[in-house]
Amino acid sequence: MARILVFDSGVGGLSILRVLQHNQATQSEHHQWLFCSDNAFFPYGLKKEAELIARVTNVLSALQEKFQPDIIVLACNTASTVALESVRATLSTPVIGVVPAIKPAAQLSQSQSIGLLATPGTISRPYTQKLIDEFAADCRITRVGSNELVWIAEQYLRTGMVDNMELHRILAPLRDAIAHHKLDTVVLACTHFPLLIEFLHEQLPEIKHWVDSGEAIARRVAWCLNQRETAPPPADIVPPNIALFTRLDDNIKALERALNYFDIRETQVLDLPPISQ
Numbered sequence: 373m374a375r376i377l378v379f380d381s382g383v384g385g386l387s388i389l390r391v392l393q394h395n396q397a398t399q400s401e402h403h404q405w406l407f408c409s410d411n412a413f414f415p416y417g418l419k420k421e422a423e424l425i426a427r428v429t430n431v432l433s434a435l436q437e438k439f440q441p442d443i444i445v446l447a448c449n450t451a452s453t454v455a456l457e458s459v460r461a462t463l464s465t466p467v468i469g470v471v472p473a474i475k476p477a478a479q480l481s482q483s484q485s486i487g488l489l490a491t492p493g494t495i496s497r498p499y500t501q502k503l504i505d506e507f508a509a510d511c512r513i514t515r516v517g518s519n520e521l522v523w524i525a526e527q528y529l530r531t532g533m534v535d536n537m538e539l540h541r542i543l544a545p546l547r548d549a550i551a552h553h554k555l556d557t558v559v560l561a562c563t564h565f566p567l568l569i570e571f572l573h574e575q576l577p578e579i580k581h582w583v584d585s586g587e588a589i590a591r592r593v594a595w596c597l598n599q600r601e602t603a604p605p606p607a608d609i610v611p612p613n614i615a616l617f618t619r620l621d622d623n624i625k626a627l628e629r630a631l632n633y634f635d636i637r638e639t640q641v642l643d644l645p646p647i648s649q
């Protein structure tokens with residue numbers, strides 16, 4: 373049995389959990405899945421880098437101490453592109469970060485015109501620029517940083533409703549790039565966005581490749597599981613999957629149906645130690 377913690381500011385972590393629970397290399401009835409949303413500090417996309425580093429490091433340390441997961445997936449591009457180093461230096465648990473899938477997008481794009489859809493934080497990170505310089509220097513990148521799109525995904529998981537007019541407005545720069553320089557590939561560089569994939573397809577049918585990091589993360593998790601010195605025997609009783617939140621609010625109840633899909637029937641509110649920021 374392995375206990376795998378998937379962490380994000382909000383429901384974006386569920387897009388990664390969905391892949392992990394369905395990928396052949398990582399799915400197992402012998403795993404316990406912990407999903408944590410740092411809803412008290414949501415959204416991450418508008419936070420300053422220093423406060424994000426302190427917050428994510430502190431919350432993950434508390435989670436490590438309380439649950440002792442075998443692997444932590446930092447299922448958030450906004451946090452991974454800035455806090456991964458600090459988190460890894462502080463925690464003893466292996467931490468897998470989720471960062472923009474710019475390399476595969478550059479390989480897939482035929483027009484060498486790529487859209488980067490992310491939070492305002494991820495868009496402006498030196499880490500993201502470094503990925504572009506390294507893997508997509510010969511591509512034209514259209515950057516769209518949107519906090520509103522994160523909210524649309526949060527609402528969608530709770531209500532099943534999507535504001536298509538707002539979506540249309542947010543995607544305007546990509547539509548423009550399709551018309552003017554044949555943009556054919558979009559990187560979904562925020563874990564919230566794959567949750568909206570059917571609506572994104574509908575809005576921009578011209579896009580040939582929507583690229584996210586889910587499958588690459590599953591390969592990495594599988595690799596980490598194989599690295600464990602002695603694989604523990606399958607447990608007779610696997611503890612139930614748990615959803616953890618950093619603040620109790622009405623939005624948690626509204627997520628119940630979505631969480632059931634992940635076989636998560638227990639929710640807890642984390643009792644965090646005072647966080648130094």
Ligand code: DGL
Nearest residue numbers: 381384416417449450563
């Ligand atoms: N899901 C997060 C990401 O992958 C961002 C959401 C937020 O802004 O809090 O970037």
